[in-house]
């Protein structure tokens with residue numbers, strides 16, 4: 444809110460005199476608002492404002508049980524301010540860009556004063572501070588607008604991320620960072636580790652909304668690794684700089700209406716041309732994140748030798764259509780058709796027929812990224828619920844005076860904490876293992892964590908709706924983040940592998956590692 448010192452000092456006695464329909468003042472958090480003209484436009488109606496306990500009175504408590512803080516920050520409502528109670532200052536705060544929340548459990552432990560963590564260095568802390576400010580100030584406002592209007596994330600945001608080399612950092616540690624200045628030099632490419640990447644992903648999840656979160660180049664996070672790890676030098680030299688500079692967009696096109704997790708059931712075909720120089724691709728893909736605006740498609744195809752991954756550039760024969768899902772079109776979710784699309788054989792990623800290996804090598808990192816986001820976004824729900832149950836009064840007491848509500852809070856806090864702590868343990872292992880070791884030792888753990896974390900998220904979404912009541916299913920007002928989370932949590936639970944499939948994968952990996960001589 445603008446500095447209150449500019450406002451005229453007014454006594455409470457003076458405010459009390461303005462209590463009629465044509466001359467209507469109220470106080471919210473020491474600021475005096477003149478609602479005489481606004482009352483007819485008030486979305487909550489006129490009568491509530493004319494109540495003798497509201498008109499000319501301090502309406503702070505009533506206000507905060509019905510409105511989010513950001514209502515007061517909107518310019519059209521700031522213009523209603525006529526003064527400030529003399530000798531008093533506002534005490535209530537909304538979300539302040541870049542700040543650490545003081546609400547218990549609203550932040551992972553390592554960010555809270557007086558707590559310790561073995562995983563994060565001073566460097567990580569400085570990095571976190573800069574990343575939070577960036578996401579709060581640059582990404583958050585765009586997320587709100589684009590989630591609502593459904594347009595793809597603004598190029599200005601993508602360009603600002605490029606300046607910090609954020610697109611490259613979101614691909615994790617590795618050779619692609621070499622020679623780049625990261626976050627204005629806060630971390631060197633050699634120092635950059637999975638905890639830096641975790642910080643980026645979690646801050647992104649905290650500041651963003653679900654459809655926008657995928658729209659802001661989620662397709663690149665899963666679609667570029669096959670190019671980075673399996674593309675020819677020539678292909679990499681062309682595609683990687685275009686994508687990491689945010690000038691071109693890439694997506695991963697595997698799933699089809701015919702087959703999802705069952706990659707061997709895919710029906711898109713790639714057949715060699717007579718001269719053997721080109722692939723000719725035919726088929727369709729469904730639910731492809733960023734597909735509507737992608738320039739490149741990392742496509743899983745059925746070939747003579749089995750399953751092959753091929754990079755396709757948008758051109759003749761490639762058509763993309765938006766699919767309406769329960770989150771915003773800003774994600775660019777597409778149905779894609781390939782009609783006799785000709786692609787140079789040099790665009791093959793990995794071995795012909797070796798597509799499964801290309802995909803499997805992608806899964807661990809992709810799922811770990813999803814775990815980071817899932818653990819962070821459910822923590823946001825915990826914060827919303829702790830605030831709401833404190834400010835909402837029922838039978839004259841805060842909502843959290845009900846034991847049943849506290850029991851729900853206990854469950855959601857425990858879920859958020861356990862998901863984060865398991866995640867940090869796995870991340871530490873990743874920092875100390877080669878990519879190959881990770882594939883062997885962590886595939887099962889990551890699959891189990893993803894399954895666990897999103898099922899925690901689904902339980903927390905359900906509990907939060909119960910706590911918020913009707914507001915939890917309303918897209919504006921107090922419960923808007925709960926409604927959004929509850930509507931979009933199934934995306935977390937499906938993308939990168941459905942919960943049951945991943946849980947089973949985790950157990951099968953464990954059973955494979957059972958010592959032959961183990962007995963009760």
Ligand code: HEM
Nearest residue numbers: 476486487491492497502505506509510511514520920921
């Ligand atoms: C500065 C003064 C006020 C402004 C600018 C304001 C603005 C708004 C806005 C924008 C909404 C739509 C819901 C939202 O977006 O959150 C709303 C709803 C509402 N307002 Fe106010 N309001 C003010 C004061 C009050 C006061 C003092 C009361 C009295 C109790 C009140 C009662 C309500 C009610 C009952 C609703 C409907 C809530 C719902 O649908 O859940 N408002 N107000």
